[in-house]
Amino acid sequence: MTAKPLLPLDPALVERARQLAARAAQPVVDLARSHTTVSVERATLRLAGLTGADPDGIPWVNRLADAVADQVGIEHGIALPVFHALKDFPDLTRLAHAAAAGGVTFERPDEPVAGHARMRARRAVGPGFTRIAAKRRERDALVSEIGDPPQRPWIYLIVATGDIYEDIPQAQAAAKAGADVIAVIRSTGQSLLDYVPEGATREGFAGTYATGENFRLMRAALDETSREVGRYIRLTNYASGLCMPEIAALAGMNRLDMMLNDCMYGILFRDINPIRTFVDQRFSRQVHARAGIIINTGEDNYLTTADAVEAAHTVTVSQLLNERFAHEAGLPDRLLGLGHAFEINPDLPESFRLELAHALLARQLFPDAPLKWMPPTKHMTGDVFRGNLLDGFFNLAGVMTGQSILLVGMMTEAVVTPWISDRDIALQNVRYVLNACAGLAEDFHPPADGFIAKRANEVLGEAVDLLGRIVDDGLLNAIADGTFGIMKRPADGGRGLDGVAKRADDYWNPATEILDQDAATPAHVHEEATR
Amino acid sequence: MTAKPLLPLDPALVERARQLAARAAQPVVDLARSHTTVSVERATLRLAGLTGADPDGIPWVNRLADAVADQVGIEHGIALPVFHALKDFPDLTRLAHAAAAGGVTFERPDEPVAGHARMRARRAVGPGFTRIAAKRRERDALVSEIGDPPQRPWIYLIVATGDIYEDIPQAQAAAKAGADVIAVIRSTGQSLLDYVPEGATREGFAGTYATGENFRLMRAALDETSREVGRYIRLTNYASGLCMPEIAALAGMNRLDMMLNDCMYGILFRDINPIRTFVDQRFSRQVHARAGIIINTGEDNYLTTADAVEAAHTVTVSQLLNERFAHEAGLPDRLLGLGHAFEINPDLPESFRLELAHALLARQLFPDAPLKWMPPTKHMTGDVFRGNLLDGFFNLAGVMTGQSILLVGMMTEAVVTPWISDRDIALQNVRYVLNACAGLAEDFHPPADGFIAKRANEVLGEAVDLLGRIVDDGLLNAIADGTFGIMKRPADGGRGLDGVAKRADDYWNPATEILDQDAATPAHVHEEATR
Amino acid sequence: MSRIVRPYGDTTGDGMVQLSFTLPVPHDKRAEGAALQLAAKMGLDGAMLVHAKAIGEAYTFFVVYGASTHLVNLDEVKVVEKDYTHLSPKEVNDAIRERLGRKLCVVGACIGTDAHTVGIDAILNIKGVAGEKGLEYYRELRVVNLGAQVAVPDLVNRAVDEEADAVLVSQVVTQKDAHLHNTREMAAAFREALPPGKRPLLVVGGPRFDEGAATELGVDRVFTRGTTPSDVASYLVHRLVTSKTAPQRPALQKDVA
């Protein structure tokens, strides 16, 4: 699906942009490698099979990890203390119960006892990774059996009732009406919860809680629907917020197919501490790489707070950084759903052609990535008639510029989380545009010295300049200065910093041990990834 | 405004199409030259200044013409009997009163008395033509003073309340909201009335009666608005139906700027007799040529009864015939608002690109004609949200293919005659597309061997074939066979045939005398017209 | 299934609806209040005024979202039940041939000033609609299609001349209720012209009719959006051929002045 270039971009400049992105990312990668977080540690316990929650709904992984952290900290990794203590318990659940009751003393064992604990830990997380691998094979089998969507872009639709049992029929209806990908968005509050709720949930605000059980229920329902509609319907959720690594693990173990997973979204839009985010993000991406999950990045969000023309280059910069972080974590290009959006003020002269220029630029910079094309939101108003029109032109830009995943815009964007009818109207809109304009790209040839080519080059130039400044100042400082989305987030601010620890020299984690091997294995990495 | 060609059309084939159209039209032109109708005769009286109506609302032109027709027929022209009788009356109105009361005996005077009558007749219609010429100069002056719309296509909007006093504020509001051309559509019944109602009217169904007074009121209101908005707002009405020539005369005398005026619309869609229509049509076009009025033809209508893909070539054939008839009647290319429409079933794969192909074909065949681009109607449904979307793509096709006059589509097309809010939403739609995509034509280059070029050539080929068959069978037979819009209209059927007469050898009409001189004058005819 | 339902936005029972309208008032806070007043009177609870836009100086357009407090009782819904069995063209022809023993004559027209023939042609012309052939295709039907803009007296005369069993009338233009007026005028004219037993079956159709309005309009049957020729043919057979009773006329006298 490599797209053929329509823009006269200077390859040297593109190369330079990538080098600068790698340089800008490196200090943050080093930071991520040298720190751990409570969520990374809990994710390890989840991979080791610990599930369930106490009567107050606090998951046992939290109760257990908290107990360990209280007693010996997390900087060495909680695996050794946990699996050492496990010698006296039949399983992790029983250990967690006891730890929650205050009845376990955790310690960091010395060799050779530590070796036994490591062995137990490796044996425990092994099945977790095996399950992820099995789910990945299951997906591959289902896709080859049932089939992929017949067209690009894939049609991506959001469901958001707050109640998994309302979500399921809506998602199934949406798939039958044409959606190829279903995203269940999360309740407004979830990203700030430092635990992942348990079980099937029916009470979310503007979205449904991401839980292992909700994942399972929805995936099972969509498997059924996939067979009915004759194409594998992909399921998406959000590996974001304070529990990013755990959610990634749950996603992998429940065969989610795509996950929103941005290197900076939580920092900027949830005020989560930057270091926490970067550490969590690396772990979760490593899991996604294993699970064959397509990540979706969140550059679209910047354009809801910043101006889409002025800040166009910040999208490009962020895409390059997300690409770099993803490659480093072992994700190949074909799993990189880099985001961008149709958010230019529609009253601006030539706004549609500016959108085409930006969308083509992304398409051409990342020819092998399944780019995610996001609909207008900021300039949507309560005028739903106009809203449906703008969504139509968004769809058109998606077709003309060869986008890979198209998030379906809703005419009620400025009004409510989508109604069943909004989705139906929106899908009808997408179907019309995809069908009526299917081959229009054949006729679309922006001249090399024309408006579109000029604009794309201008944005690329601005991106290279900004990357240069970020290399000089440091990415963390750039974020603190409001470079992305005009949100100023200092490295020592935000939530969740208390859950971060610099790894001690003897830090050990059976999951990262495996994951870091992956990242070192070129086989997982797409040929493009290392250029 | 000559458009530059995007399609690889064979010039020889285009030339052949025009030659065939001229040959197909000739017998009908001969028919039109050799017949007269009651409406042509009444139009002559209107040019001579006769206005007003009897207490039942029947215009004096009808009363007078009927009286003459009853006594001496119309085949010699009613001018001589009328102006001969006028010697005993102070003016035409008094003569008409008396004739209506049965108190006048009409006769065809012999020479030299006939010469005096002719003199009187010429002196009477002279001021009518002078008024038309003055109105034309007035328009030219206003346009150069106030200015034309800044953009192409011109935005053409329909007003249709049935009540001229509701129409006026709506038209003014529409102009302020962006309309460049206002059309007041007519009450459903008017085309079958064999007279033109008098005065300001407030009771029409799905449209407002076309009357001289309504023309005057609306034009005056729009003159006011033109100054306010800083561009000359054009006014459109319909020279169609049984009174086509009279309406044309009233339009010229009241400075209407465009008139719907098709060579076959009345035949096909109002079941008016073909001969009546062709005779009336020639006279009215001659008047329009004098008045500098842009005619709008009605090819769009065929696609509401026939399929827009199957019958695409009938549109092309009709455009070529309309062009031929118009040139023959003295209309230059710049007054030829040939019609075509976005009526392909939107569920058809590549429907939008087929629309582009058809629209480009028309654009390229008639590079100097102010083409009128008509919105979707047939496939519009009560789903107004979808309706607004389709209208957006219609607008886009208009911009991409360089259409000249864009009739604004309404999302409520399948529901009601437009509400004030429908127009506002529709204009907003047009504004968005025109503004956001202004220069998109720069990027639109359908390849010479691509889908669009192939389709355009296919339609042109089919059109040439059909023209060939029409030359062989005769246009009247083709119409009888349902060639256009699947409407079968035999030459001896339809309404108004009783108002047609073959001109006697001594037929004389002071208006046609002048108008036929025009047509012979190459000055009036655009250089393109005669090729 | 519950027999009482509410509109559905994204949660069962939420009652959500979308509404838009223009008020003839300039756009200001009072206008917005007026829009919400109307929404409240229409029974919207917690109405959200999500869009307000001036149209010129004297009008404002609004979009409102809110929860309708009204309940829909499915048991109280009145529908015109399909009182006839759906027949294939062959069944129609057989029934007419066997039971009536002569061709059944149908006269069709668009009356008044209405020139929209696509709908009636879809029913009558061989070409048909939605993959079905029109009534002309039925061997045992004799179809006289008068076309558009037929004056009511002309239609009555022709129906009498043809000894029509059924008259099919189409009305598409609805502005100022033209379709209703014309239909009533037509029904009255047939009543005047012919005694009860002699009148043809009167059928009207068009996209904006209410199927339940037959009695009120003085006709036997109303067809609306999505009608196909076989619907009409089946109905005609049911009413004119297979029904034991003579075509039952609605109580015309009391409905139409």
Add this chain to the structure above:
Amino acid sequence: MSRIVRPYGDTTGDGMVQLSFTLPVPHDKRAEGAALQLAAKMGLDGAMLVHAKAIGEAYTFFVVYGASTHLVNLDEVKVVEKDYTHLSPKEVNDAIRERLGRKLCVVGACIGTDAHTVGIDAILNIKGVAGEKGLEYYRELRVVNLGAQVAVPDLVNRAVDEEADAVLVSQVVTQKDAHLHNTREMAAAFREALPPGKRPLLVVGGPRFDEGAATELGVDRVFTRGTTPSDVASYLVHRLVTSKTAPQRPALQKDVA
């Protein structure tokens, strides 16, 4: 101008409105009848069901047009009158300096789980909105912007610490009435924490609030769509500086449990 108006389609007094909704019933004639029943209950006369489309097997979406029989009485429209004089930044600064003699302290936040800061930032940040600078630009205002997702207790504590004169809260997410619940919770918390004379002025804003709901929500003022910083600054000066009386609190006790 008449004080009684009706919606306007294309003729004065026609009452025309457009309506759309989904019913949780499969698409059939009964569903269409149900849609018309709802339209009738909402007061639509001669409602036309112009579009009906199945959404899956259990839902049907409808578009209805019709004439609303309800009248809008402009005299009965309740609007929150602008009870303050609109001031320029200079006038605001002068008034505070001259009459209050100290800076006026404003604490702003998005509370609950709401992370939509664009609205409150538009009011507070220098950048502002609609060509106006935000409150930070006003020399005599001290602005503390706590950002998003602030827990109510944290907001109260901070307001106390800063001795805030006014608290500005934004709420954008309205699903399940989150904005109303959060606002009531916030108002109650301030009531509990501080005695009447000591409480800061409570102002909430967001696109889907009803400006008339202040009393009911237990706050002093509600701002909605299209608010600009100078609206807020002028209001603050009016309530906290120029009004002779002390900031008048609505009767909080009786409204919120």
